[in-house]
Amino acid sequence: MQKTLFERIGGQSAVEATVTKLYEKLLNDPALAPFFSDANMAELHRSQSAFVTMAFGGPHHYKSLDLRAVHLDARLNGLGHAHFDATLAHLQNAMRELDVPEDMILEASEIVESTRRDVLNL
């Protein structure tokens, strides 16, 4: 059977490496950082690990309604397409810096793209 993207990309250790890079990029982006200002380090690590695991098609328990609920406050605080696009671009750049092959970056991008309506509560 074809392995999942999560397995092909390197599983949990690939998630960890990506989160470390992504974290810096998100928090250094003045348009995105304010959305994360209420969370402590441990929470941020957990939610970003969950985000990257999802993006890699790995094991996670989020359904459409859960994604809507966890992003509702952000939506009410102005979360929109530009923030979504910027987050996806940071993820792509983090993966590039880790030398992930472009076809896998594309696959992860498609998974992330499939969550847009839920994350933005559209």
Ligand code: HEM
């Ligand atoms: C690009 C697609 C995105 C996906 C697939 C995604 C996915 C997730 C997941 C799985 C969590 C963890 C939820 C939990 O606590 O269990 C989360 C939390 C969070 N996300 Fe996203 N996210 C995305 C985009 C964004 C964007 C663009 C922002 C804002 C710039 C954002 C802000 C947050 C915040 C603030 C939390 C913590 C919420 C809380 O625990 O109160 N997310 N996200």
